[in-house]
Amino acid sequence: GQQLNQSPQSMFIQEGEDVSMNCTSSSIFNTWLWYKQEPGEGPVLLIALYKAGELTSNGRLTAQFGITRKDSFLNISASIPSDVGIYFCAGHPDTDKLIFGTGTRLQVFP
Amino acid sequence: GAVVSQHPSRVICKSGTSVKIECRSLDFQATTMFWYRQFPKQSLMLMATSNEGSKATYEQGVEKDKFLINHASLTLSTLTVTSAHPEDSSFYICSARRLAGHSSTDTQYFGPGTRLTVL
Numbered sequence: 130g131q132q133l134n135q136s137p138q139s140m141f142i143q144e145g146e147d148v149s150m151n152c153t154s155s156s157i158f159n160t161w162l163w164y165k166q167e168p169g170e171g172p173v174l175l176i177a178l179y180k181a182g183e184l185t186s187n188g189r190l191t192a193q194f195g196i197t198r199k200d201s202f203l204n205i206s207a208s209i210p211s212d213v214g215i216y217f218c219a220g221h222p223d224t225d226k227l228i229f230g231t232g233t234r235l236q237v238f239p
Numbered sequence: 240g241a242v243v244s245q246h247p248s249r250v251i252c253k254s255g256t257s258v259k260i261e262c263r264s265l266d267f268q269a270t271t272m273f274w275y276r277q278f279p280k281q282s283l284m285l286m287a288t289s290n291e292g293s294k295a296t297y298e299q300g301v302e303k304d305k306f307l308i309n310h311a312s313l314t315l316s317t318l319t320v321t322s323a324h325p326e327d328s329s330f331y332i333c334s335a336r337r338l339a340g341h342s343s344t345d346t347q348y349f350g351p352g353t354r355l356t357v358l
Contacts, residue, residue, distance in 0.1 A: 164349075171243075171332045171349035172283070217282065225271060225336070227347055229283045 152218030
């Protein structure tokens with residue numbers, strides 16, 4: 130079946146550093162979404178991308194929908210301790226279904 | 240906003256019993272809701288798509304007789320884990336799709352999840 134691979138699997142950074150993570154697919158996706166999940170909670174939508182090449186920001190977060198429609202990246206600038214969590218990419222292939230990536234676990238040290 | 244609630248937030252039950260989990264969209268109507276399962280340190284895996292007024296669509300490998308889904312209204316879907324066993328212990332998360340009038344911008348909003356532990 131379709132899979133979304135995220136890298137890196139985990140990151141340990143110092144407060145203030147910039148973060149970059151990406152998501153790749155073996156097939157084309159029509160929508161790319163980035164979610165953050167904190168322990169014991171459901172995922173919260175951060176950014177939604179609907180067009181190939183689209184670059185969208187939400188505060189310190191920036192995400193792009195790859196031109197090939199098979200990848201996306203998420204950048205976090207000037208990280209802070211509350212950025213800690215698991216970041217998931219997700220996408221709609223060609224149906225209502227939402228396929229989730231493998232996740233990137235972010236740890237920020239003060 | 241678009242708020243989705245789940246109840247209970249956590250449940251512990253004995254092996255062989257059935258457990259019902261509710262998912263509600265609090266401030267919008269959702270013709271479609273989704274149920275996911277997440278094992279520790281893993282991603283969310285779609286179990287089934289719940290459509291209001293019709294039968295749920297289950298993903299490959301998910302037993303429909305074990306995971307009963309009912310979507311009786313536009314704001315409520317329930318997942319019943321029947322005859323639960325320890326291997327069913329997991330984090331169950333629902334989402335509700337809010338219609339924006341254009342399919343490419345419809346957004347899924349997630350509930351806070353239900354932690355099920357089967358002893």
